[in-house]
Amino acid sequence: MNESIKLILNRQSVRSYEAKPVAPEDVEIILECGKYAATAMGLQPWHFTVVRSREKLDKITAENKRIMLESGDERIKAMVNDPSFDNFRGAPMAILVSGEINTPSAQADCAIATENMALAANALGIASLFIGSFAPAFDGEKKEELKKEFGIPEGYKPYYALSLGYRKGELEERKPRRENLVNYVD
Secondary structure: OOHHHHHHHHOOEOOOEOOOOOOHHHHHHHHHHHHOOOOHHHOOOEEEEEEOOHHHHHHHHHHHHHHHHOOOOHHHHHHHHOOOOOOOOOOOEEEEEEEEOOOOOHHHHHHHHHHHHHHHHHHOOOEEEEEOOOHHHHOOOOHHHHHHHOOOOOOEEEEEEEEEEOEOOOOOOOOOOOOOOOOOOO
């Protein structure tokens, strides 16, 4: 089987990381792969914020926890009251992927760039997790403070994050792929 196809089929989300940092040269390769993602009309409406501080990631998680506790949803409250709750799952770093607010394709383009980076990380032996659950912190009452602290440019909105690090423990067993998801029309 082709190596690129194997890479795609074998990529898994990782939710437990060692504290070991990712080498800067590997982060640069991962970012380069994000920059070369497919994008509508070549617009490239994204901005990447590399966060190497666990304290900064914990700050986002704390704001999300505050927002989620106010939601009124008991299931969500139970999830965030778990002492191990962490949007970034203990990863030593993450890349926040923000898109231009006034570009209709920005969210889709940012998703493509994030997936490109996840595949690049996998190729380098680095574990990752594609995350959307961190974003409410950047929509809440502290959004302007957080955007400034994280260097999110004016006119951009954080859509996704990619946790990066080295897997701790064994991979979880993959869920079987669902059946009957394809039909052909001739």
